[in-house]
Amino acid sequence: MALLSKKDTSLILDPLTDNNPITIQVLGICSALAITAELKASIVMAISVLFVLGVGNVVISLMRNIIPSKIRIIVQLIVVAALVIIVDQVLKAFAYELSKTLSVFVGLIITNCIIMGRFEAFALGNGPWKSFLDGIGNAAGYGVILVIVGFFRELLGSGTLMGYKVLGDPIAKTGLYSIGYENNGFMLLSPMALIVVGIIIWVQRSRNRALIEEN
Amino acid sequence: MKDKRLTFKKRLHILKHHYRDKKMAPAFNALHTFLFTPDETTHSGSHVRAADDLKRTMNTVIMALLPVLVFAMFNAGYQHYAAVAAANGEPLQFSLWDTFLTWDNFYIGLIKVLPLLVVSYGVGLLVEFIFAVIKGHEVEEGYLVTGMLVPLIVPIDTPLWMLAVSVVFGVVIGKEVFGGTGMNILNPALTIRAFLFFAYPTWMSGDKVWVYEAVERAGTPDAISGETILGSLAQNSDISYSVSDMFFGFIPGSVGETSTFLILLGGLFLIFSKIASWRIMVSAVVGALVMGLIFNGVVDQGWIGEGSKFYGLMSFEFWKHLIVGGLAFGIVYMATDPVTGSQTNRGKWIYGFFIGFISVMIRVFNPAYPEGVFLAILLMNVFAPTIDHYVVRGNVNRRLKRAKNATVYPKDSESKESELQVETA
Numbered sequence: 001m002a003l004l005s006k007k008d009t010s011l012i013l014d015p016l017t018d019n020n021p022i023t024i025q026v027l028g029i030c031s032a033l034a035i036t037a038e039l040k041a042s043i044v045m046a047i048s049v050l051f052v053l054g055v056g057n058v059v060i061s062l063m064r065n066i067i068p069s070k071i072r073i074i075v076q077l078i079v080v081a082a083l084v085i086i087v088d089q090v091l092k093a094f095a096y097e098l099s100k101t102l103s104v105f106v107g108l109i110i111t112n113c114i115i116m117g118r119f120e121a122f123a124l125g126n127g128p129w130k131s132f133l134d135g136i137g138n139a140a141g142y143g144v145i146l147v148i149v150g151f152f153r154e155l156l157g158s159g160t161l162m163g164y165k166v167l168g169d170p171i172a173k174t175g176l177y178s179i180g181y182e183n184n185g186f187m188l189l190s191p192m193a194l195i196v197v198g199i200i201i202w203v204q205r206s207r208n209r210a211l212i213e214e215n
Numbered sequence: 216m217k218d219k220r221l222t223f224k225k226r227l228h229i230l231k232h233h234y235r236d237k238k239m240a241p242a243f244n245a246l247h248t249f250l251f252t253p254d255e256t257t258h259s260g261s262h263v264r265a266a267d268d269l270k271r272t273m274n275t276v277i278m279a280l281l282p283v284l285v286f287a288m289f290n291a292g293y294q295h296y297a298a299v300a301a302a303n304g305e306p307l308q309f310s311l312w313d314t315f316l317t318w319d320n321f322y323i324g325l326i327k328v329l330p331l332l333v334v335s336y337g338v339g340l341l342v343e344f345i346f347a348v349i350k351g352h353e354v355e356e357g358y359l360v361t362g363m364l365v366p367l368i369v370p371i372d373t374p375l376w377m378l379a380v381s382v383v384f385g386v387v388i389g390k391e392v393f394g395g396t397g398m399n400i401l402n403p404a405l406t407i408r409a410f411l412f413f414a415y416p417t418w419m420s421g422d423k424v425w426v427y428e429a430v431e432r433a434g435t436p437d438a439i440s441g442e443t444i445l446g447s448l449a450q451n452s453d454i455s456y457s458v459s460d461m462f463f464g465f466i467p468g469s470v471g472e473t474s475t476f477l478i479l480l481g482g483l484f485l486i487f488s489k490i491a492s493w494r495i496m497v498s499a500v501v502g503a504l505v506m507g508l509i510f511n512g513v514v515d516q517g518w519i520g521e522g523s524k525f526y527g528l529m530s531f532e533f534w535k536h537l538i539v540g541g542l543a544f545g546i547v548y549m550a551t552d553p554v555t556g557s558q559t560n561r562g563k564w565i566y567g568f569f570i571g572f573i574s575v576m577i578r579v580f581n582p583a584y585p586e587g588v589f590l591a592i593l594l595m596n597v598f599a600p601t602i603d604h605y606v607v608r609g610n611v612n613r614r615l616k617r618a619k620n621a622t623v624y625p626k627d628s629e630s631k632e633s634e635l636q637v638e639t640a
Contacts, residue, residue, distance in 0.1 A: 180374060186414035195388060202392065 004133070011133040015141035022145040023201045024211065027113040032146055033193040035105050040162050042150030044091070044098055046143025048106060050136065052083045053115050057135030060123040067124075076119045077110065084109045114142055149196050157187030224251050241347040245354030269396075273359040275490045279481035280363050280471075280548065284332075286464060287471040288324025289316055291371050294467050295323055295427040309465060327427055328470055331366035334375045338382045339365075346391050357396025357403075358386065364404035364548060367471025368541065368589070369411060370424040377418065381410045401596050402555045405589045412589070420585070422446060425467040443468050444539040445578060445585035451527040461538045469586075472541040482547035491551035494560060495567035499546040500537060502571025507533025510579055528579040536575050545588035546570065555596040559606040566602055570595050 004012075021027045035041045059079050060067075067075050088106045091099035099106065109115065118138050123131040154160055159167035159176070168175015170183060186192050205211045227247050234240050249270075293315050300307040307314055314320075339358045347354040365382065385407030390399040412419045422442035423429045444466060447454050456466050464474025472478075485491035510529040513519055519529055537543060550556060550570050557566040570591050577587025584590065 180376070182377070182415055182418075184380075184414040185416055186410060189413060198392075 008130065008133050011130060012137035012140070015134075015137040016144060017141075017204075018208065018211065020141045020145065020204075021114045021117075021138050022142055022197065023204050025114075025117075027117055028142055029194075029197065031105050031108065031112060032142075032149060032197060033190045035102055036146055036150040036153050036193050037157065037188050038101065038163075039147070039150040039154045041098065041101050042146040043143075044095070045102060045105065046139070046146045048084075048087045048091075049109060049112065049114070049142055050139040051087060052080060052109055053118060053135040053139040054132055055135075056080055056083050056115060057118055057123040057131040058128045060119045061126060061128045061131035064124050072120075072124065073116075076116060079119075080110050080115055114138055145197065145200060148200060149193055152196055153187045153193060156184045157192075159183050227251065238348060238351075241351065241353050242344045245344065245347065270356045270359075272490055273356050275488050276360045276485065276548070277363050279484045279490075280360075280367065282477045283367060283471045283474060283481060283544075284328070284363070286474045286477050287367060288328050289320045290324070290464060290473055291327055291427055291470065292317070292320025292323035293465065294371075294425070296320065298426045298429065298467075309460075315465065323427055327371050328366060330375055331369065331373065331378060331470070332363075334378050335365040335382055336362040338379045339386050342383055342386045342391070346387075346395070350395075352395075355396035357390065361386075361404045361407075365407050368404065368408050368469050368544065370419060371427050371470055372424050372429065373411070373418055377411060377415055381407045381414070384410045397554055399554060400600075401593055402549055402552050405549055405593050405596075408589050409593060420446070420583070425469070443585065445528070448527040448531055449582035449585050451521075451524065458535070458538070461535065466539070468539075469541060469544075472544040475538040475543045478543045478547050482543075485547065485551070491547070492553075492556070492563050494563040495551050495556060495570075496546055498564045498567030499550055499571040499574075502568035502573075503536050503542060503546075503575050504533055504571070505568075506572045506575035507531075507536045510575070524582065525579055528582075528585075536578070540578070541586055541588045542571070542574055545574070545592055549589075549592050550595075555599060557599045557602050557606075559603050561609075562599070562602040562606045565606075566595050566599055569598075 015021060018024065022029065022032055031045065035045050056076075056079050060076060063075070084107060087109070088099070091102070091106060118135060122134045126134070151161070154162075155166070159165060159170060165175075167181070168177045170177050231243060231247055234243050296314070296319070297307045297309075309315065336358075339362045340354075343354055343358050365378070365385075369378065385403050389401050389403040389406030390396065393399045418424055425443055442450075444454050444456060444461065460466055461475070463476050466473050482491070482496060486493045486496070510531075511533050514526070514530045519526055523529075546567075550567060557563045570588075573591035573594060574588045577584055577590055581587065
């Protein structure tokens, strides 16, 4: 018997592709636009959400039978808030510069619709193990898009990747810059992030036509 | 050999039948119908013959743009030599025949403007052809005008690869994702300019980009510069150009935007050929004048002192806003785009008015964007469908009211009214 049953595997893999929280459910767009100007920030954000959603789903799932349904949103908020504060404090302690780049957006993980969405839609009705897999899968699906957007925005907008000058030095005019290449400042602005996400949605749906909604 | 006697046209017809139903057919057909009238005829059903099809409309606009293009070539050279002479300390005396309409000027214009034109058309049409082949529809004529507008609204020294990148972005994101010609929300030419402006701001503003070779010489002893009039005003510095220079266009600026006179002629031509809407043009001019008057009034009241950073542009006589910068070009060739503008007559008045109004407002209030026209037009492009919606709804409601007042319903007037509403909606 494999470690994961077929159903469990689909819990993790579906959100990565055909049920992606960003490109299919169009959730969590706000943070995807705000913090993807650098690849490093995108990766840290993806890991933070992975932690919050994975642990949060398990906690909510364990408590699902004792939460009165009238106040479940408040309980969910408390769980997310506690986890986000842990993430925030860890970042401040070990990656202070990065936590300044992410600024309020770490705190705003609380309001990330993906997290509340998974609590409501999955963790409240399923066991801890399944909820954990679902949380990991959705956070990974979110993270993949964040990393793709962050990759293109940093590469084309600043000419760097993770802070390394992969295209040469724009001031000393080395590498690509010696032949007249220039960074695309538009890539650093949020509208371009929306367009990049839009292009990803376009590519995904034209590869898998079943995803195109009727309208 | 019978083939020898076939004309080029016949050969194309034969080739066309040969390629029918192949994947490349749309690309080939586009070339064919651009050069010749197709040989197919309709065999059944009713059909309408109209002279002013899309291609004819596009060609009319291009005809209106040609004088501007030729003038732009001369002006490119003139601005270059004038800036060089000014840098050497012996300002060039302007004279239409001796220093403006010369072969030297035209040559510089030719080697700078023609590549812009070629890249704009080449890249844009390539994207259109690729999309037509992938989607399997005919190539649309929509890019003919856009391709002509693009080189006219960028600074002369724009690097060609930047233009190419922007054209790809503008045609794909501005037009093709919405469904191609006639379906776009935003004017593709302005989308291209907006992309250039936000992506490569150092090449789109400042005092180094509007004159040929100013970028190459920057920082050297024989550096030349040519600030646009709006740019100088934004820095509260004096301008040395006379009103007639501004009107006829012997000033630095984007390639084709300088000559208000020729743009005006082009605009009249478009109005008389009924291609462009005079309502949009008139209301945009009115809007710009109103905003300019408001700002002049503010200065006259003494609310803004000479120390203010807005003083230069606010105290600029209101009517001069029309003859500097890209306002005239934007109003005549961009705002009147029938696809992205308002469709209803009342809507056109509102749409045009706000284009003029917001353009001047952006000019004055944001010194970083002295050229606010393209932003104003793009903004109103977005609002045009909303304006049309409310104009149509307003008309429906007015007629409902009239119908209700005119008819006397003896008893069940309420049910009649709701019936009427259902019918009209």
